[in-house]
Amino acid sequence: MKVTVVGAGAVGASCAEYIAMKNFASEVVLVDIKEGFAEGKAMDLMQTASLNGFDTKITGTTGDYSKTAGSKVAVITSGIPRKPGMTREELIGINAGIVKEVAANLVKHSPEVIIIVVSNPMDTMAYLVHKTSGLPKNKIIGMGGALDSARFKYRLAEALECPISDVDGMVIAAHSDTGMLPLVSKATRNGVPVTEFLNDEQIAFVTEETKVGGATLTKLLGTSAWYAPGAAVSVMVQSILCDQKKMIPCSLLLDGEYGQSDICLGVPAIIGANGVEKIVDITLTDAEKEKFATAAKAVREVNGDLKV
Ligand SMILES: NC(=O)c1ccc[n+]([C@@H]2O[C@H](COP(=O)([O-])OP(=O)(O)OC[C@H]3O[C@@H](n4cnc5c(N)ncnc54)[C@H](O)[C@@H]3O)[C@@H](O)[C@H]2O)c1
Numbered sequence: 421m422k423v424t425v426v427g428a429g430a431v432g433a434s435c436a437e438y439i440a441m442k443n444f445a446s447e448v449v450l451v452d453i454k455e456g457f458a459e460g461k462a463m464d465l466m467q468t469a470s471l472n473g474f475d476t477k478i479t480g481t482t483g484d485y486s487k488t489a490g491s492k493v494a495v496i497t498s499g500i501p502r503k504p505g506m507t508r509e510e511l512i513g514i515n516a517g518i519v520k521e522v523a524a525n526l527v528k529h530s531p532e533v534i535i536i537v538v539s540n541p542m543d544t545m546a547y548l549v550h551k552t553s554g555l556p557k558n559k560i561i562g563m564g565g566a567l568d569s570a571r572f573k574y575r576l577a578e579a580l581e582c583p584i585s586d587v588d589g590m591v592i593a594a595h596s597d598t599g600m601l602p603l604v605s606k607a608t609r610n611g612v613p614v615t616e617f618l619n620d621e622q623i624a625f626v627t628e629e630t631k632v633g634g635a636t637l638t639k640l641l642g643t644s645a646w647y648a649p650g651a652a653v654s655v656m657v658q659s660i661l662c663d664q665k666k667m668i669p670c671s672l673l674l675d676g677e678y679g680q681s682d683i684c685l686g687v688p689a690i691i692g693a694n695g696v697e698k699i700v701d702i703t704l705t706d707a708e709k710e711k712f713a714t715a716a717k718a719v720r721e722v723n724g725d726l727k728v
């Protein structure tokens with residue numbers, strides 16, 4: 421099955437690379453606006469195929485969406501990333517126009533496509549695609565929670581001084597420095613709540629470092645991260661293409677779930693061949709419910725800046 425990745429920059433190329441390396445898609449089409457850039461990235465990646473042992477065909481195009489026709493999944497990574505000191509929300513002015521136009525082009529050539537939105541501010545960009553693309557709500561999925569949960573597990577393993585494969589945990593709510601909600605109450609090491617091993621100070625550290633995970637990397641790299649974002653997208657694409665029905669926190673259009681409507685926010689969902697198969701309703705503590713509502717309020721304010 422064919423996957424399109426729009427934006428052949430840092431994140432887009434990383435998505436294509438991880439998808440190809442996992443060998444579950446027949447073709448990945450990279451699209452970029454910069455002349456020759458997607459073609460060059462595709463050729464470079466294809467020259468890793470014999471070395472890395474994959475058969476996925478990677479092609480590139482400068483803006484020719486006819487080459488994306490018949491895509492089962494399309495990933496939108498086009499747009500600008502933040503620089504150190506910026507918030508993701510500051511990117512809305514440039515990225516909203518790009519995301520809206522890209523989504524329209526994708527749907528024109530692949531009316532049945534499932535879109536994964538990556539460009540920031542992601543929750544608002546996912547909402548924009550819902551408002552403008554005409555796709556049903558199960559076919560628009562924002563990527564944030566998969567990445568933020570991976571960062572949560574990284575910080576938990578560091579604090580627990582244990583292998584990452586020992587830990588489990590999930591981050592929901594907004595993909596923003598302040599609106600992320602790492603679910604400490606549900607995080608475990610081999611099924612044992614992490615609260616049995618970590619004190620309040622350690623938990624506060626893990627929580628805060630998870631929330632500012634993207635900002636920390638942006639400060640270190642001078643631009644935002646790409647390896648873990650690409651890997652997170654590849655997990656979501658695989659769950660769709662292989663109908664794995666994995667439970668992944670994603671930014672989805674809510675219609676009463678978690679007390680919110682007409683907004684995209686990170687919630688656990690079953691991701692399979694139909695895109696969003698089901699939003700999973702989990703019990704939150706009162707404090708978590710309050711934080712979820714506060715995150716929703718902030719995202720609503722950003723959504724208010726959209727001209728839709
Ligand atoms: N949701 C997440 O978890 C997450 C994670 C990492 C990055 N991001 C976001 O992803 C976006 C991309 O980040 P990056 O580091 O890859 O940036 P980048 O600058 O490396 O790549 C972006 C690419 O988009 C291309 N582009 C711009 N306008 C386009 C258009 N109209 N059509 C096709 N291509 C177009 C650019 O030419 C560029 O190659 C940013 O908005 C960033 O904030 C989100």
Ligand SMILES: O=C(O)C[C@H](O)C(=O)O
Pocket residue numbers: 501502508540567595633634635637638644645649
């Ligand atoms: O931090 C960013 O701006 C990019 C992305 O949202 C991330 O979390 O890595």
